[in-house]
Amino acid sequence: MQAFLQVTLSGLVTGSLYGLLALGLVLVYRTTGVLNFAYSALSTFGAAFLFVLETGRGMNFWLALPLSLIFSAVLGAAMERLFARPVLHAPVFTKAIATLALALVLSTVAQAIWPQLAFTEHFPTPFEGASFNVGGVFVTAAALMALGVTVVVVAALTLFLGRTRMGMAMRASADNQPVAQLMGAPVGRIFLLTWAVATVIGALSAIMLAAQQRTVDISYMNPVLILAFVAAVLGGLDSLPGALVGGIAVGLAQNWLALLLAGHQIGPLDISAPGIRETIIFAAFVIVLLFRPQGLFGKAELRNV
Amino acid sequence: MVTTQPTSPAPVSAAPPPTGRAGALAALRRVRASQALLLALLIVMVALPTLFDQIFGFSGAFQLHRVSLIAIFALAALAQNILTGYAAQPSLGNAAFFGLGGYLLAWLAGDLGQPYWLAIIVAMLASALIGVIIGGPALRVSGAYLAIATLGLVLIASSLFDLWDTTAGRQSYGINNLPGLLQDDHTLYYLVLLITVIVFALGWVLLRSRVGRAWVAIRDSEAAALAFGVNTTYYKLLAFIVSAALTGLAGALYAIWAQTADSSMSSVDQTIIFLAMIVVGGLGSILGSALGALFVGFLPLLLGQVPSPLTVGGLSIQVSTLTTGIYGLLLLLALIFFPAGLAAIRDHLGALAARLTRAGRSANTGGAA
Numbered sequence: 153m154q155a156f157l158q159v160t161l162s163g164l165v166t167g168s169l170y171g172l173l174a175l176g177l178v179l180v181y182r183t184t185g186v187l188n189f190a191y192s193a194l195s196t197f198g199a200a201f202l203f204v205l206e207t208g209r210g211m212n213f214w215l216a217l218p219l220s221l222i223f224s225a226v227l228g229a230a231m232e233r234l235f236a237r238p239v240l241h242a243p244v245f246t247k248a249i250a251t252l253a254l255a256l257v258l259s260t261v262a263q264a265i266w267p268q269l270a271f272t273e274h275f276p277t278p279f280e281g282a283s284f285n286v287g288g289v290f291v292t293a294a295a296l297m298a299l300g301v302t303v304v305v306v307a308a309l310t311l312f313l314g315r316t317r318m319g320m321a322m323r324a325s326a327d328n329q330p331v332a333q334l335m336g337a338p339v340g341r342i343f344l345l346t347w348a349v350a351t352v353i354g355a356l357s358a359i360m361l362a363a364q365q366r367t368v369d370i371s372y373m374n375p376v377l378i379l380a381f382v383a384a385v386l387g388g389l390d391s392l393p394g395a396l397v398g399g400i401a402v403g404l405a406q407n408w409l410a411l412l413l414a415g416h417q418i419g420p421l422d423i424s425a426p427g428i429r430e431t432i433i434f435a436a437f438v439i440v441l442l443f444r445p446q447g448l449f450g451k452a453e454l455r456n457v
Numbered sequence: 458m459v460t461t462q463p464t465s466p467a468p469v470s471a472a473p474p475p476t477g478r479a480g481a482l483a484a485l486r487r488v489r490a491s492q493a494l495l496l497a498l499l500i501v502m503v504a505l506p507t508l509f510d511q512i513f514g515f516s517g518a519f520q521l522h523r524v525s526l527i528a529i530f531a532l533a534a535l536a537q538n539i540l541t542g543y544a545a546q547p548s549l550g551n552a553a554f555f556g557l558g559g560y561l562l563a564w565l566a567g568d569l570g571q572p573y574w575l576a577i578i579v580a581m582l583a584s585a586l587i588g589v590i591i592g593g594p595a596l597r598v599s600g601a602y603l604a605i606a607t608l609g610l611v612l613i614a615s616s617l618f619d620l621w622d623t624t625a626g627r628q629s630y631g632i633n634n635l636p637g638l639l640q641d642d643h644t645l646y647y648l649v650l651l652i653t654v655i656v657f658a659l660g661w662v663l664l665r666s667r668v669g670r671a672w673v674a675i676r677d678s679e680a681a682a683l684a685f686g687v688n689t690t691y692y693k694l695l696a697f698i699v700s701a702a703l704t705g706l707a708g709a710l711y712a713i714w715a716q717t718a719d720s721s722m723s724s725v726d727q728t729i730i731f732l733a734m735i736v737v738g739g740l741g742s743i744l745g746s747a748l749g750a751l752f753v754g755f756l757p758l759l760l761g762q763v764p765s766p767l768t769v770g771g772l773s774i775q776v777s778t779l780t781t782g783i784y785g786l787l788l789l790l791a792l793i794f795f796p797a798g799l800a801a802i803r804d805h806l807g808a809l810a811a812r813l814t815r816a817g818r819s820a821n822t823g824g825a826a
Contacts, residue, residue, distance in 0.1 A: 187601055235789065242796040245547065248604075249736045252729050253788040260782025378612065378725070385605040425623075431616040434609040441606045445598040 157289045159407045165295045165364065167403020168302040172357040173380035174387065174395035175309070176350035181389055182326040183346040185244065186236060189251040191354055192377035193258035194231065196370065198224040198355020199275075199362050200266050206276050213278045217359070221352050228351025229344050236347065262370055275368040298360040305353055306396060313392075322346065326390075379406075379430075382437050388450025397448065405433050502650055506643050518642040522714070525646045527754035528653040529710045534734035534746040535660055536703035541732075542740035543664065544696035545676035547600060549728050550591060550607030551704045553614035554584040556723030558708025560618055560630055563718040567632035573639065577709045584705025585698050592697030596690060611723055618720035629719035632712060639713055649710060656703065661743055663699075672696060676741070737791045739798025748799040752791070756784055 173191065180188045188194075201223050205216035231254065239250045263270065279293035313319035318341075324332040325342050333339050361376065362368040383402045387394025409429045440448070501508075505524065509517040533555060540546050558580040566576035591610065598606055622629060638644050663669055671692040674682040683689055712718040721727065730753055738749025760780040795801060 181601065187604070238793045239796065242792065243740065244601075245541065245732065245740065246736050246792050246796055249729075249732050250789060250792045252733075253785040253792065256781050256785025257789065260779065260785065264782075378608070381605050382609060385602055389601055425620075427616040427619055431613050434613050438606050438609050438613075441598055441602060442594050445602060447602065450602075 154288050155411060159411045160404065161289060161291065161295065163404035163407035164400060165298050165403070166361070166406065167400035168396070169298055169357045169361050169364070169399070170376065170380055170383050170403050171396035171399025172302055172305060172353055172360075173376065174384035174399045175305075175392060176353040176357075177380055177384045178387075178389055178392055178395040179346055179353075180350045181384070182392075183322060184236060184240075184343055186247045186251060187244075187381075188350070189248060189377070190231070190255040190258060191350075191380070192373035193255045193262065194224070194227065194351050195354030195358035196373045197227055197258065197262060198351070199358040199368055199373075200262060200269055200370075202359055203269070203273065203275060203362075203368055204266060207273075213276070220359070221355060224351045224355035225348040228348040231351070232344050232347035236343065259370065266370070269368065269370040272367045272369040272372075275362040275366055277363045277366075279363070280366065292364075294360070294363045294366075298364060301356055301360055302396075305356060309349075309353075309392070318342075318345065379433075382434065385447055386437055386440060388447030390451055391447070391449035394447060394449030402433060405436070406430075409433070499654070506646060521646050522642045523754070523758060525642070525649045525714055526711075527750050528646075528649045529707050529714060530730070530734065530754055531747050531750035532653055532656055532710070533704050533707040533731055534738060534750045535657065535743065536700045536707065537731045538735045538738075538740065538742070538746045539660070539664075539672075539703070540696050540700035542735055542742065542745070543669065543672040543676060544693055545672075545679075546595070546693060546696060547604045548595060548607045548697070548700075549604050549732065550610045551700060551731055552611045552723045552725075552727040554587065554701045554704040555708040555711070555727060555731075556614055556618050556718070556720065557584055557587065558705035558710075559712035559718035559722045560621070561705075562709040562712040563630040563632050567630070567634060570634065573636070573713070577706065580705045580709040581702045584708075585702040588698045588701025589694065591701075592694045595697065596693055608725070608728065611725065611728055614723040615720050618718075618723060622720060629717045630712075631717045635713065635716055640716075645714065649714070652706070652710065656706070657743060657747070664743065668692065668695065673741070733788055735798075737788065737795070737799060739800030742798065742800040744803060745798045745800035752799065756787060760784065 173195070177188060177191060180186055180191075198220050202213075202216050202220040205211045205219060206213060211219075235250065235254050236247075239247050242250070277294065279297055282293035284291045284293075311319075313323055321332065321337040322342050322345070324335070325337050325339055329339060358373055362372070365372075379402050380399065383398035384395050385398070386401065387396070387398030406429060409432060410426075413428065444450075506517070506521055509521050509524075511517075513520050533551065537551050540548055540551070561580040561583055562573075562576045565571045565579055566573045571579075591607075595603060595607070639648070664672075671682070671687050671689075674685065674687055675689050675692060679689055708718075708722060711722065734749030734753045735746060736749070737752050738747065739745025757780060760783055791799070
């Protein structure tokens with residue numbers, strides 16, 4: 153029972169971080185129609201910047217954090233202007249491949265700028281090692297931070313989208329861009345803001361994940377990106393709460409499966425391998441889509457003739 | 458007298474095509490140009506081995522081996538283009554069939570000792586069958602959902618192949634009893650070339666037939682196609698089957714080419730390669746499939762000629778990572794400047810040529826028609 157609770161907690165923590173990434177993906181997809189495959193690379197930049205500020209310049213974590221978030225926002229805005237804007241009117245597939253190409257370029261640039269990250273490095277955070285014992289379950293400070301950050305981001309996003317003028321413009325633009333434009337929504341600025349916000353969210357998620365596993369390297373976000381996509385689609389690509397729910401579902405499934413399959417074998421097959429876990433998650437995801445092609449919380453598509 | 462001829466400041470269209478004998482000659486001239494080009498291309502490709510031996514000497518066979526890979530990738534590009542460029546199904550799952558074809562070949566021909574031609578056919582049929590199994594449910598899912606779902610299938614396939622390898626205690630599925638005929642770079646090249654030419658010819662016929670027209674109709678407006686009585690379910694399923702079988706064929710040939718089958722054949726990277734080929738080459742274009750395969754196949758080769766490690770100012774990078782970055786950059790530039798694909802250049806060239814000949818002709822006749 154204790155193991156179950158412990159595993160559920162870590163599932164919730166990683167799940168909420170996946171959910172944050174999925175949120176960023178859905179945000180960009182709903183507003184600009186782009187499946188952002190460069191998201192893992194963009195998020196890694198934020199975490200790498202923080203890492204370099206801490207280790208290279210000996211900066212305090214709490215000072216380096218806002219700096220790296222500002223850096224991420226600027227990076228996201230620059231990416232939107234330089235790469236997303238030129239391919240704006242291209243067919244959907246071209247845009248998707250463009251983000252993939254961007255991911256390749258970004259990872260190369262990262263490797264050139266930060267060659268020290270070719271190896272797995274320790275990611276220093278002020279909340280390392282601190283953990284609390286709540287009824288037999290160990291809760292690390294990093295886990296609390298992750299959950300806290302998730303709550304703050306979701307609250308801030310909800311307030312922004314629901315209560316501010318710009319947020320309303322973003323929602324209108326996501327619903328029907330031409331009409332929103334006709335009604336005066338500053339679509340160009342909306343795109344810029346969307347990418348900037350999404351990149352900041354991604355950077356936060358990457359930083360928290362690095363804090364969780366205490367290490368960082370150049371490509372640690374890549375396997376996470378696929379899970380984030382699965383989470384986003386599972387929740388429904390036009391639903392922000394769905395993205396979060398999808399992320400938590402994936403995180404929980406990952407951890408529960410790890411607990412369930414630990415140490416078991418089928419013949420010569422060791423089914424506790426992470427590959428098997430992921431296969432089961434992807435298979436379940438495909439089956440869910442069969443029964444709900446629009447995802448759990450997505451709107452069934454009404455096609456205009 | 459009132460003239461019914463409207464006066465216009467400049468001719469708005471070209472001279473009307475001449476009729477009769479002059480018209481037939483002009484048509485023949487047009488047909489001859491593109492067909493002559495094709496014939497020339499075929500001659501070059503058949504003569505390539507000897508050309509390469511002359512140019513490259515010892516490494517001629519090695520270079521030829523790389524060209525064979527481009528032909529194999531062209532098959533996979535055509536398959537993806539049929540599914541995504543013509544029938545407009547954003548399915549990213551073809552890499553699963555690529556791996557399936559490879560692994561089946563390695564198993565049937567390598568381990569079980571069956572004849573290679575039989576193994577290739579079985580690989581194609583198995584892929585077609587799984588294509589049906591996947592295509593059926595895929596009809597319910599659309600757009601980005603279909604894309605990510607099929608990506609999930611690729612990842613499942615990758616894990617399964619990895620599992621097979623791990624339980625068999627190997628890193629990848631090597632083929633040990635490859636007949637000498639298939640190990641020789643020259644014969645392999647001719648075999649791959651023959652298959653590619655046949656497949657592209659059949660594809661050309663298929664895409665100009667009723668089936669191809671149905672696919673284009675579905676792509677342009679599925680609702681309108683339905684209203685016109687096109688059985689969209691049947692044709693979409695057919696696209697999945699043809700695409701899967703073709704990719705399975707490419708996978709089997711790849712396993713012969715590389716003399717091994719690896720789970721990376723069904724990976725996200727492989728999916729990216731397939732998509733990049735058709736997007737850069739041109740969606741919904743046979744020529745585009747070939748051009749895309751050329752772009753994706755040649756670029757890493759060209760970039761591989763750069764010395765390693767490269768030092769620029771204060772930054773020093775390993776060339777392999779530089780290759781990836783430059784490749785990404787060139788891909789990005791290709792997409793920004795040629796969103797319609799490289800095949801669209803042919804249309805631009807054709808229009809340019811037409812304008813030039815028109816200008817020449819009207820200059821000779823001394824004025825507008």
